[in-house]
Ligand SMILES: O=C(O)CCC(=O)C(=O)O
């Protein structure tokens with residue numbers, strides 16, 4: 001057997017997140033491609049998360065996205081507030097501190113009120129597919145503002161780049177499932193995806209030691225809604241993934257990798273053979289918090305939320321229901337997402 005490169009990025013409390021070399025899928029032999037596809041699918045079926053190395057997105061592209069994101073969040077608050085997130089249907093625009101509230105699947109509704117008591121310490125900008133009728137992206141005005149022009153160019157370019165990676169990853173999942181490699185192409189070519197820039201501001205360490213005993217977090221426990229999320233994180237740390245034992249395990253940043261997780265709609269689509277695993281962002285782990293400083297430094301991350309084309313109906317994939325039956329009714333992708341977002345904001 002031709003060997004491929006799979007190691008363990010995280011292994012704790014029965015949570016094993018594989019680190020997978022994607023180059024063997026893109027340019028390996030047919031056997032290597034197949035094994036890589038199986039490793040990717042297996043990661044989503046067991047942990048719900050993978051780390052991807054040797055992916056096709058250049059490091060310089062990612063640096064530029066982070067640099068432009070930081071510049072955006074540096075803008076005066078009034079400028080950002082003028083770009084406010086305006087509807088679940090559009091899911092575009094800026095959310096200030098405390099605006100978005102996480103939403104959990106129906107069975108966990110009782111948890112929501114508890115989580116809402118403590119707002120997240122983050123701000124974000126959501127950027128959708130450009131040119132969607134009646135759903136404009138909320139760009140800082142470009143007239144006479146070169147930074148704003150660059151920002152728009154860089155983010156639109158990145159949107160397309162990530163869309164391509166989503167298509168490749170869904171091809172890997174198809175191949176891993178033993179269905180035609182191009183099976184998902186007609187579900188991923190629309191690019192109905194959302195690029196979310198995230199800024200967790202630097203805060204006093206005291207903020208995390210609440211007198212009322214409530215857990216203060218940077219982003220509350222949640223699962224993502226769509227098919228896959230591509231997560232680019234800086235070196236700060238703080239992302240945690242829930243293990244099968246119910247503990248939260250650090251998903252430590254590994255330079256050059258993308259953390260990819262399956263969302264609720266992909267879990268549903270796979271008749272729950274793929275897992276959408278809960279995760280959250282807390283303060284950086286002790287060793288990374290640079291000494292006895294009074295504050296934790298800011299953290300930046302970039303999440304690209306992928307969705308099946310909004311007009312497509314999502315129902316159990318071939319090979320996932322023949323024995324157990326279909327657990328869910330078909331639902332249109334866009335309808336599912338709007339329902340989830342409506343409960344979130
Ligand atoms: O910032 C992160 O690392 C995670 C963000 C996240 O999970 C989300 O926005 O859904």
Ligand SMILES: [Fe+2]
Pocket residue numbers: 222223224229279
């Ligand atoms: Fe998330």
